[in-house]
Amino acid sequence: MSMALSEENSLALQDYLATRREWVERALAELPVWQQGASDRLVEAMRYSLLDGGKRLRPILLLASAEALGANAQPFLPFACALECIHTYSLIHDDLPAMDDDALRRGRATCHKQFDEATAILAGDALLTLAFELVAQPVAEVDPAVSLQLIALLARAAGMAGMVGGQMLDMVSEKQEISLSQLRKLHACKTGALIQASCITGAWLAGGAMVFRDRFAEYGSAIGLAFQITDDILDETGDSRLLGKATGQDQQSSKATYPRLMGLPQARREAEIQIERAEESLSGLGTAADPLRWLARYILTRNQ
């Protein structure tokens, strides 16, 4: 059975992604903090990396998860922006010479190449801090006690036992062979935790009960893993012009990847299994959850 999206659903997804992306782009570009009178150079570096035309996957997952439960997601845009700030800071720091030492990101010079290392470190720090300033803004639709729980969830997903911890495992694993289960743990932390938090947060903001939050956690975990596997596959087989970054990087650095540890066909199959798992977690939800369903399929078949 083909897991590709029908042309109709593919167009509907593109339309959905385009409108939600526009919400996010506008909200990011117009954050009141840009007027706070901070150092011009710092603001320039933050905006250079934040407003660079990324996919906005995490903010859109938050919005789509809230909408899947019938909510109007627009009031939750500050939370969506916070996720993108955290994602962007992590890319800036990961690209640093002491980390992955990347010169190119989304088709442009990385932050430390465009500015300098000190500025890139500080721009990352400032974006991480900004994320928490954003989620601490009161939102009329959200009980402050829920906001507090979401801040704790976000901090855990982004922190030592989540994204930062995953990056640490990644650095350590470059110097040694790791097993498939270690690779899974690494990715569950490094990319999975924040993607999962995006989905849970959307469901929670929409007033979803614990049982729903658990199902969105499952969805997020499945597509997070699928996203990482397809990322590895694209690095091996993809087109660097479409991706906007050099391919074959993992190969050169003898880094552990799913295709390398399982073989390419098995890695593809594993990604499909995760997408099936994602779809199952949404079973029983109505058409409002369709964008999440389409998105899962899209992750599987994307070429950039």
Added chain:
Amino acid sequence: MSMALSEENSLALQDYLATRREWVERALAELPVWQQGASDRLVEAMRYSLLDGGKRLRPILLLASAEALGANAQPFLPFACALECIHTYSLIHDDLPAMDDDALRRGRATCHKQFDEATAILAGDALLTLAFELVAQPVAEVDPAVSLQLIALLARAAGMAGMVGGQMLDMVSEKQEISLSQLRKLHACKTGALIQASCITGAWLAGGAMVFRDRFAEYGSAIGLAFQITDDILDETGDSRLLGKATGQDQQSSKATYPRLMGLPQARREAEIQIERAEESLSGLGTAADPLRWLARYILTRNQ
């Protein structure tokens, strides 16, 4: 008139600082997050820098500000720990080769010297994130809506228009001459904002009304500036064995300092003026505010 502390008050202050420092040390050492199962290396680096016997000025200012308004400050220890996490992360990142390139901190190897640059960057990132996890924990004594406001305050003080912005100004100003007013702005952001936030947070947690929060903001701003001026003076005149770091660093790097821009006697006088301002901001408060009064005097006359 001498602004030195009497021997009696000096002993009372030492006693106060020792007990509050012990509260903070224990709370930091026993944070539940150390058991979260993160990468051993990351946890080790975080604890290496966090549990290194610092002065704990910011946490103690929070506790003392709450106590000055008659509160029991122990329930607020998670907030106090968060301040120290943010302070420590800023030191780790400031010490990096791309920033101040320091090998020694508080008498020990800096984090990137003890571990490596990637680990130091990530340990800093994780400590900053941890701070927000800590302040998002519900505290029975604190209304969640107040907690949210305190998180926003903390993020602003630590972020692009506060501490990170100040460090950016500091990096930029190394390459050009700056004026005294620019130096004040730099320090108001780089060190003043977080010190001020510590005092405001303590007063706010204690239930202090806006008028009190404004007075603690004034106190924090004054001692923050005094602290920075005495830091510059100590760098010029201090004993590197007592300070646990190399002195004369600023001189070597031709960095702008108060002694350099105003002359040493005028810098000393300026620090005294700030301490008088700090004392005035506490006028009318009873003996519960004495530790804050003593602390102000102590900052002026410290030799480490």
